[in-house]
Amino acid sequence: MALILCSILGCYPNGDGMECFGKDRYASLNFLTTTPVDSVQFYLDEQRICYGDVGHYYKLVVCKSLTTDADVASDFFSEKCMASEKEKTWTIFHCYVGKPSDGVVVSSKELRVKVFSTNREKIDIPLGSLGGLITNVFPERDSAEWFGYRDNPIRPFLDDFYSPALSMRKGCFNGFCVASLPMVDKEVCYDK
Template identity: 25%
Template structure:
């Protein structure tokens, strides 16, 4: 995983989404009601995710975050380098996802979420799950017991975006279970030179 590049994209995204005012010559902004986020959370390696219809790709993996903890610890923390995990003493998980420009017309189309692992390619129909201003998470069925064993946030900083005990459960199919959490930002702003986000403004 190109974790450094992905983390840079993520924090650029997070920082600019929090700005109250931005330079319109430098940034494009979009109301979060027009954005649906979709990610996979996994305790096994994921190399790529994308959402698409028969007509076009809606988004490709552009946010990747890696978390780990000592096996004796309760909560996870951000890690900048997945190569340094000692599987004998540490647990880890990865979040890999992307952002879709959401509008009502997607409800009338077949939208698929593709998850690529080393020797496995999963495709799950998700159009009925998508909604503006919500983040959809796909969790493999083998990871659900681990994830829902946490009654508060998975992270040591208490980040509510990882508190799946308050998520809405959307059911399981295709080997994955789906939950949703609300997007808290009012709008997202991206550098106009960020090629990974230009599709949101097409």
């Protein structure tokens, strides 16, 4: 019974035990590509983020299965992926930063992304405040396809992209484009 009440009313009805912060404190950064990439490093100003204890980082490969009509997600390219012009394989590098223990101010003026593949690229992307936004960075060659999606092409694995066609385009810099969407949640809460 207590579990049912907790799920309906919330486990801390008076706010005791919870600490909440506005969404402007957080940033969700994503590098998406249909071209093979080994790794990506994210920086806000000169501080590397989503590395060690600062932020949350992961890599995800999403593709259409060769054997079923379903999408497949893993942390590496799989032989189970259908590779064709129609069925793209997306590699996503995700960085979520801003929780109190991260010690990062997301209102920095510059997002830098370093991409590691066969040739090392450093992408400097000038952005204003990233707080409260889901920011997607992708190669310009993928932009027409990405903005053409009415529905999120990588659901259910990453729901926070919503509709790429509705995202705010920030522009293209050095061969890479940037788009953002506002985060839906107004605040994020943690146990004290």
